[in-house]
Amino acid sequence: MRAMAHFLPLSRVARLVGESRSAIQRMIHDGELATFDGMVDMNELLRVFPDVQWEDDGEFKRVEEIKAKAFSRRVMERTLPDKEVLAERLYEMSKEFAAAKTLLLHYDEVLRFLDDKLDDVAEAGAGKQSVQQSIVVLKQWLRQELEATPKETERAQALLAQENVMRIMSAQVTILPAGHEFFVDGNDTLLEAALRAGIPLNYGCSNGNCGECKARLVSGQIKKVHPHDFVLKETEKADGAFLLCSYSAVSDVVVEAGVSGADDIPPQDIPTRVKAVEVINERIVALHLTAPRSQRLHFLAGQRVTLISEGTGGNLSGEYYVASCPCEDRHIELHIRRDNRPFARHVFEDMAKEDVVRIEGPHGRFVMKLDSRRPVIFVAWEDGFAPIKSLVQHAMSLEIAESMTLYWAADTAGVGHYQENLCRAWADALDEFTYQRLDAASSMAANVEAILAHHADLTRADIYAAGPHAFLQALQTGALERGLSPLGWHGEAIE
Ligand code: FES
The missing domain is CATH 3.10.20.30 (Beta-grasp domain)
Incomplete structure (x- = not known):
C-alpha cells in the first residue's frame, strides 16, 4: 500500500534529505527526481532516497552543520521561534490534525457501513455459492489491508513527523x-x-x-x-x-x-566599534568591527567601504574590501595589509579594542549574480582574497551554484595564504567545493595556465577574480578563448 499523496516544496525536500538546493535541482534536471508543478510527491521522495534516516533529525544536521562549520557560525545559536509564532504554528498544525482525525473517523464509519452492506448482499445471495465466495474473499482482503502496516508506511510516517517538526x-x-x-x-x-x-x-x-x-x-x-x-x-x-x-x-x-x-543601496555612515585586531602574520591583520544594534551595514558581498578612524594626527581613512558576508549580522571583517598608508600604519600600531571606526559606503559593483546556477570559479591574488572570501560565503548561503572552485595565489614574501584553514574547511565540508592553492611567486602567466588547465570548456561557468590588472587581463583572455561568456566574467582590479 502506498502512502497518501503529499507534496513538498523543493527547499523543504533539500532540508529533509540534508542536501543543498543545487544538488536537488541537479537531480531534477537529470531526471532522477520527478516534480509536479515544482513540488515533490512524498512517495517519489521515499523512492529516490531509500536510505535516508528521517528520524535522524536530518533537518538540523548536514546542511546546517556544513554551513556552521564553513562560516564559523554556531549551530547552537539557533533558537526557538518567538513564542507567539510558535503558538500559532502549533495551533495551525493542530487544526490540520483535527481535520485529518475527523476524516479518519468518517472513513471508519464508511468501512463499517460497507462491511454491513456486504453481509446483507451475502444474505440476499444465500444459495448462490459464487456470490458468497466472492464476498468472503473481498472481506478477507479488506481486513488484511486494514491490519497490514507495510514498511513504506513506517518510513512515510517518519518523514511526515520530520516535516511537521520542520514546519x-x-x-x-x-x-x-x-x-x-x-x-x-x-x-x-x-x-x-x-x-x-x-x-x-x-x-x-x-x-x-x-x-x-x-x-x-x-x-x-x-x-x-x-x-x-x-x-x-x-x-x-x-x-x-x-x-x-x-x-x-x-x-x-x-x-x-x-x-x-x-546601485540600489543608499550611502551609509555607521559608527562601529573594534571587536578585535587579529594579527594573522606580520603583513596582514583581520580587523573585526561590530555595527550598532540599530544600524547594521547594508552592503553586498564583494563591495568596499571607507574606514575612518581618529589617529594621533587627526582623522585617518582608507578604502578596504569587506571580507565578511552580509549574512553575518553586525559583524564586519576587513583585511588590512601592512603598507605605508597612514590608516594601515594606525591599525598595525595603535588601534585597540573598542576604538570607534566610522564606515562610509558601500562602494563598487563586484557583486554576485543571484540567479546563476552554473559552476562558479573564484580566483584571488594575495589579499584580493578579502572580497573573494565574502563572495564565497555569499554563494554558500545562496546554495544555488552547481559547484564552486577557489584558486588562491599568494606568496610567503607577500601576505601568504593567510586564512587557508578556512578554505580547507570549506572544501572538507562541502561536496561541491574545491580549493586549489597557487604560488604567486611564480609568474602570473604560469598561474593563469595552472587555472585554465583545469577548465577546457568554460561555456557554462561564471568567474569572479580579484587581483592585479595584468593578471586579470591574462585570465580573462584565456577564459574567453575557452568559451566563457563575456557576461560570465567578473573581475576586480586590486593593485
Ligand atoms: S528597514 Fe527601515 S523600516 Fe525596515
Missing part, C-alpha cells in the same frame, strides 16, 4: 517576482532570515523607522515580532503591505519584495 521550527518564504526561497528559523524577522540566506532584500534602518523594507504579503500568515515607528497607510495595509524588519512568518508565505542591486 514548527521554520517557515518557508518565497520572494516574488525574483523567485528566491529561504527559511525563517528561530525568532528571526523576515529581513534577518533573508540576509542570512544571502538574499539582499531592500532595507534601510533594519529597525522599523525608514519604511525601506516595505513588502506585500501575497499568501500565508505573518506575525509582528518587533514594533515599528514607520506608519503604513490604511490603504497599503489593506493591500497586504508590511515591514520585513518587524514581521516573522507563521506559515509558509509568498511575499512581493524588492531585491537590492549594487
